[in-house]
Amino acid sequence: MKTTHQERRSNLAAILLATTLAVTLAGCGQKQQAPGNPPAPAANTASTPVAEPVLTAWQQGDQAGAIGRFVETDWSKRPLFTPGTTLSLSEEQFMALPVSDREAKSKAMLPQLSNLKKLAQAVTQAGRDAAAKKDLALAKKHFTALQQFGEAIDTPESMQIVRLVGQAVKKMGDAELAKLGQ
Numbered sequence: 001m002k003t004t005h006q007e008r009r010s011n012l013a014a015i016l017l018a019t020t021l022a023v024t025l026a027g028c029g030q031k032q033q034a035p036g037n038p039p040a041p042a043a044n045t046a047s048t049p050v051a052e053p054v055l056t057a058w059q060q061g062d063q064a065g066a067i068g069r070f071v072e073t074d075w076s077k078r079p080l081f082t083p084g085t086t087l088s089l090s091e092e093q094f095m096a097l098p099v100s101d102r103e104a105k106s107k108a109m110l111p112q113l114s115n116l117k118k119l120a121q122a123v124t125q126a127g128r129d130a131a132a133k134k135d136l137a138l139a140k141k142h143f144t145a146l147q148q149f150g151e152a153i154d155t156p157e158s159m160q161i162v163r164l165v166g167q168a169v170k171k172m173g174d175a176e177l178a179k180l181g182q
Contacts, residue, residue: 051080051081073149087112091160143177150171
């Protein structure tokens with residue numbers, strides 16, 4: 001199959017973006033405000049994607065609420081993301097789109113992946129803060145949630161760039177749990 005110069009550039013840009021995001025996510029230790037007692041997560045119904053309440057709280061600036069929801073979410077439930085949105089697409093579905101649609105979805109995906117990265121960093125910091133206060137059970141809960149989220153988005157049903165973010169988030173959870181001696 002012959003690809004055009006524009007398609008090769010688009011594919012290269014996606015690979016570079018994925019690599020940059022994965023490295024940044026894995027290596028960033030940015031401090032965030034830790035929540036006190038986070039509110040209980042909203043109940044998930046069959047029609048509500050699992051990540052939606054978490055991401056909505058985050059995008060609305062409710063950091064403590066988003067972290068609390070993230071930690072309490074059952075990441076094994078599906079769907080994770082709203083069907084038809086960029087983050088819900090598989091690599092095959094994404095590549096089947098016309099080039100102009102892929103480019104538009106790629107641009108839309110950047111802020112979404114950035115939000116996931118920042119949220120994971122905030123959850124990591126909240127877990128570190130709990131560990132510093134000797135609340136190892138709460139710290140473990142935060143780091144385990146990171147692992148579970150990472151595993152949930154690192155599946156064959158996800159785009160490669162989303163899978164890379166998932167792998168980086170899982171590694172963050174693994175590394176923090178190792179520090180706790182778990």
